[in-house]
Amino acid sequence: MIGKRRDGDGEKKKRKKRRRKGAHRAEEGEDEVQTRHERREREKRRRAKNDQEAKGRERDEEERVQTTSGKVAKTKKNIRNENTRRRVEEEEVEVEERLEKRKKKHGSAKKEEKKEDEGKQMVKEKEREVKKKKHKKVDSKDEEMRPECLTPEELEKLKEAVDERKKLIQSLRGKPWPMKKKLVTLRESQEFVEKYEGALGKGKGRKLYAYKVMMTKKWMKFQRDFENFKTACIPWEMKIKEIESHFGSSVASYFIFLRWMYGINMILFGLTFGLVMVPEALMGRPYGSMPRKTVPRSEETSAMDFAVLWDFGGYAQYSVLFYGFYNNQRAIGWLKFRMPLSYFLVGVGTVAYSYMVVIRTMARNANESGVGDDNSFNFSWKMFTSWDYLIGNPETADNKFASITTSFKEAILEEQESHKDDNIHLTRFLRVLANFLVLCCLAGSGYLIYFVVRRSQKFALDGLENHTWWERNEVNMVMSLLGMFCPMLFDVISTLENYHPRVALQWQLGRIFALFLGNLYTFIIALMDEINLKREEEKIVKFNITTWEASLYNGTISENSTAPSITINPADVPRGPCWETMVGQEFVRLIISDTMTTYITLLIGDFLRAVLVRFLNYCWCWDLEAGFPSYSEFDVSGNVLGLIFNQGMIWMGAFYAPCLPALNVLRLHVSMYLQCWAVMCCNVPQERVFKASGSNNFYMAMLLVILFLSTLPAIYTIVTIPPSFDCGPFSGKNRMFDVIHETLESDFPAWFSKVFSYASNPGLVLPFILLMVLAIYYLQSTSKSYRQANVELKKKLQTVI
Amino acid sequence: MGNKQTTFTDEQLEAFQDCTFFTRKEILRLHSRYRELAPHLVPLDYTNNPDIRVPLALIVTMPELKENPFRDRIVETFSEDGQGNLSFNDFVDMFSALCETSPRELKTIYAFKIYDFNRDNFICKDDLQQTLTLLTKGELTEDEVLLVCDKALEEADLDGDSKLSFSDFQNMISKAPDFLSNFHIRI
Numbered sequence: 011m012i013g014k015r016r017d018g019d020g021e022k023k024k025r026k027k028r029r030r031k032g033a034h035r036a037e038e039g040e041d042e043v044q045t046r047h048e049r050r051e052r053e054k055r056r057r058a059k060n061d062q063e064a065k066g067r068e069r070d071e072e073e074r075v076q077t078t079s080g081k082v083a084k085t086k087k088n089i090r091n092e093n094t095r096r097r098v099e100e101e102e103v104e105v106e107e108r109l110e111k112r113k114k115k116h117g118s119a120k121k122e123e124k125k126e127d128e129g130k131q132m133v134k135e136k137e138r139e140v141k142k143k144k145h146k147k148v149d150s151k152d153e154e155m156r157p158e159c160l161t162p163e164e165l166e167k168l169k170e171a172v173d174e175r176k177k178l179i180q181s182l183r184g185k186p187w188p189m190k191k192k193l194v195t196l197r198e199s200q201e202f203v204e205k206y207e208g209a210l211g212k213g214k215g216r217k218l219y220a221y222k223v224m225m226t227k228k229w230m231k232f233q234r235d236f237e238n239f240k241t242a243c244i245p246w247e248m249k250i251k252e253i254e255s256h257f258g259s260s261v262a263s264y265f266i267f268l269r270w271m272y273g274i275n276m277i278l279f280g281l282t283f284g285l286v287m288v289p290e291a292l293m294g295r296p297y298g299s300m301p302r303k304t305v306p307r308s309e310e311t312s313a314m315d316f317a318v319l320w321d322f323g324g325y326a327q328y329s330v331l332f333y334g335f336y337n338n339q340r341a342i343g344w345l346k347f348r349m350p351l352s353y354f355l356v357g358v359g360t361v362a363y364s365y366m367v368v369i370r371t372m373a374r375n376a377n378e379s380g381v382g383d384d385n386s387f388n389f390s391w392k393m394f395t396s397w398d399y400l401i402g403n404p405e406t407a408d409n410k411f412a413s414i415t416t417s418f419k420e421a422i423l424e425e426q427e428s429h430k431d432d433n434i435h436l437t438r439f440l441r442v443l444a445n446f447l448v449l450c451c452l453a454g455s456g457y458l459i460y461f462v463v464r465r466s467q468k469f470a471l472d473g474l475e476n477h478t479w480w481e482r483n484e485v486n487m488v489m490s491l492l493g494m495f496c497p498m499l500f501d502v503i504s505t506l507e508n509y510h511p512r513v514a515l516q517w518q519l520g521r522i523f524a525l526f527l528g529n530l531y532t533f534i535i536a537l538m539d540e541i542n543l544k545r546e547e548e549k550i551v552k553f554n555i556t557t558w559e560a561s562l563y564n565g566t567i568s569e570n571s572t573a574p575s576i577t578i579n580p581a582d583v584p585r586g587p588c589w590e591t592m593v594g595q596e597f598v599r600l601i602i603s604d605t606m607t608t609y610i611t612l613l614i615g616d617f618l619r620a621v622l623v624r625f626l627n628y629c630w631c632w633d634l635e636a637g638f639p640s641y642s643e644f645d646v647s648g649n650v651l652g653l654i655f656n657q658g659m660i661w662m663g664a665f666y667a668p669c670l671p672a673l674n675v676l677r678l679h680v681s682m683y684l685q686c687w688a689v690m691c692c693n694v695p696q697e698r699v700f701k702a703s704g705s706n707n708f709y710m711a712m713l714l715v716i717l718f719l720s721t722l723p724a725i726y727t728i729v730t731i732p733p734s735f736d737c738g739p740f741s742g743k744n745r746m747f748d749v750i751h752e753t754l755e756s757d758f759p760a761w762f763s764k765v766f767s768y769a770s771n772p773g774l775v776l777p778f779i780l781l782m783v784l785a786i787y788y789l790q791s792t793s794k795s796y797r798q799a800n801v802e803l804k805k806k807l808q809t810v811i
Numbered sequence: 812m813g814n815k816q817t818t819f820t821d822e823q824l825e826a827f828q829d830c831t832f833f834t835r836k837e838i839l840r841l842h843s844r845y846r847e848l849a850p851h852l853v854p855l856d857y858t859n860n861p862d863i864r865v866p867l868a869l870i871v872t873m874p875e876l877k878e879n880p881f882r883d884r885i886v887e888t889f890s891e892d893g894q895g896n897l898s899f900n901d902f903v904d905m906f907s908a909l910c911e912t913s914p915r916e917l918k919t920i921y922a923f924k925i926y927d928f929n930r931d932n933f934i935c936k937d938d939l940q941q942t943l944t945l946l947t948k949g950e951l952t953e954d955e956v957l958l959v960c961d962k963a964l965e966e967a968d969l970d971g972d973s974k975l976s977f978s979d980f981q982n983m984i985s986k987a988p989d990f991l992s993n994f995h996i997r998i
Contacts, residue, residue, distance in 0.1 A: 179829060182829055182830050183829070183830060183831060183832055183907070184913075184914050184916065184917050185917075186908075186917060186920040186921065188889075188891055188900070188901065188904065189830065189831075189900035189901055189903060189904040190891070190900055192830040192904075193826055193830060193900070196826055196829055196830055197826070234828060237834060238834040238835055238836065241834050241836075241837070242834075242836060251997050254997060255874065255875075259992050259993065259995075263992075386966065386986075387966050387967060387983050387986065387987065388962075388966070389959055389962040389963040389966055390963045390966050390967045390983050391983075391987045391989070391990075393939065393942055393943060393946065393959070393963055394922065394926065394942075394983075394984065394987070394990075395984070395987045395989045395990045395993050395994065396946070396989070396993070397879070397880065397881070397946060397993065398993050399879060399909065399993060399994055399995055399996050400993075400995060400996065400997060401878055401879070402874045402875055402877065402878055403878065404877075404878060406878075407878035411880075411946075411947065411948050411950075414946055414947060415947045415948075415950045415951065418943075418947060418951060418955070418959060419951070419955070421959075422955055422958060422959065425958070425962065807969060807982075
């Protein structure tokens, strides 16, 4: 009856039942048991020679695991004899070693030979197991006493067995076994570990060991709960899934990138809000108590106007949102919160955190995508990795089928004909011409921005009220419009070049990147001019203030020699032009106008177009949906670049306007919903579905470059330009970073500053830098040698047949 | 999501969390998806491990699998009887192996099993032809199909037996840049 069962399930159940009914088994004759084992062995070998060879091997392994645990349990309980016990331990070690070896060779191709060996070993073990069962008597007291009688080596082996079980449990997820087997293995391993873990901690270390075990368990449980909580916190999961099933993974990658940016901005927001804005708002001097915190008399009447507030002037300017509001008092409130130090460190911290996150993500991506030469497995990859398993929408699926077929046909064509040179000189000439045109475009846009910024400075001198809305916001509008139209121009120019689409996409991205970068830097140069102007103005104002103060005291010179303190309304004090606040305001305005432009383009370019195509189609001569305008496709690369540059601007301006991360969080939140809606409502899946290879790391690399380039101007201004004398947390100092020096001197014990002064000695710093350069050179040369070794091994692999 | 659910015992949920890449909430959601496929067949209460299997024809109606050309093979690979009838254990196993956090090695093993149509542990030319036909919906001509299969074998077959063993397949897939992101089902 037992032999008839072919189901692996049934066999496992039988084994368990057998073990449980062990007592009864002892009564049965040995022969009967033997024959049953033999029959089962034969039957198993027969089954194993079917198609399910791999499954059979897996079953073997599981049985091996079962027998090991069963054996250990039974034998340990029952054997009192030293010799037999030692034998058992040896066998156990053997089995464990075999288990290790088998695990290592799990994926190998040499399955057949091992099967036979294992089969034989199984028989032997079963025989031994049967013999032991005869002496069995379940006695719990024995278990307790057992471990103390074990010698230290046996204890070690037991410990190793327990550790191995634990490792098995940890790695169970990644094993390619069917679920039932995993569950069974898990339960048994857990029982084994539980049984012997407590027993292991014998003698002096027992209590500590048990405590350690309990703490590890609690820690694992905590980690698991935390993971559960974290995945529950991830927002927009369902939205992204919907987009994935409709548009495939490349469009969805933009939204995943957006979500990741949102996370970073939340952290930056937390830093700036919690450590800069809130302390100043709660513990600093309130509005109106100081000149820097009050709207000047001349601006008071217009301070509440919506137009002024929208421009971030008026009350918005004289608030925690901008640099100028902050007081330079060293410690504020009852907490003695070091405001200037905190401001400086948060500024440095945002940059450092961003660097860390970007580099960590890049490293992780680099590990996954692997080192590859693109052309060696062209057809194989097309066959096995081109279908996107995320697609769930019939229309997208049809598109995907079509694009896969096209790509196969193209590859076949390329394979069949050798490269038709086809007038290579013409192609080269056209490409040079295209690049020349692009350079002209870039230069033109750079000059246009410079010109516009100069003009807006002239307007500012004339007084802003005399000009129209366009003239006031010229700079921002021009920058946004350039960002919108130039990429289209580049697209048209690139048709001259006749590149493979993937290469063309990379050129396009590179050009758009150069465009944005050029615009940004021209903007900054213009800003620097304005800063210099403001500093000149500041000198004049400083001079004027001394004369003004003198005039105030003139009236009271007849009084006592001690000059009475004259209370003056802070609004009347003449103010220096706070260049830092001005810089912050410029950035905020730029980002707002950029956001508005993006949203309006989205609404007009995508939504309005879709509406027109849909409804005008009924009364139009040609088919609008298939023909000229048709529905727009989602431009992944353009949107990603826009996001990256937006983030660059945030990094640039965050030091001077602490409100920027908050603004960005809001902006990203709205963008997510708006763009998700727009994509589902107005866009169609792309016809040619392909990705710039390794584009994940490409975008990260761009982000890193932007991060570096955008922190440069801020660092330059911090290091070279003295802060304004009457606004901001660093007013009165010579340079902004003096606050660090001051903190080191006053807040830390004396030896600290001595150590720091030694550390900043050039004699120490220069050798350190030299050492780092040497280390980089060494690492680079080793990686080169590894790469060469890789190539050699690959060649060897090819030749071995 | 309260703690009062009677679908699984706590030990069962912990065991599932140990054996798959899913969290507790995801496992419960998977169970409701599984039940949706055949509400009259699948009980709500799984505490005593009922042995219920949902047939292949119902599983491939799921929106995640509906458009996939390899849906039949995927379900067959993860089923215990090889015919495509999935118990809940197999169902969870399938989505766990194909989820985002599943490691590359695991996905490679299962991909090999999926593309091995005749289950002989080798991807022979016939398997390649079947894969290609499913992938292009029969749009390529006979000659083109043969050419592509020959080229693929030429590229990936290292030991020269004109079929791909697991190590050939693994070597080829390990360098593919799109494999991890494409071989991924989100549930």
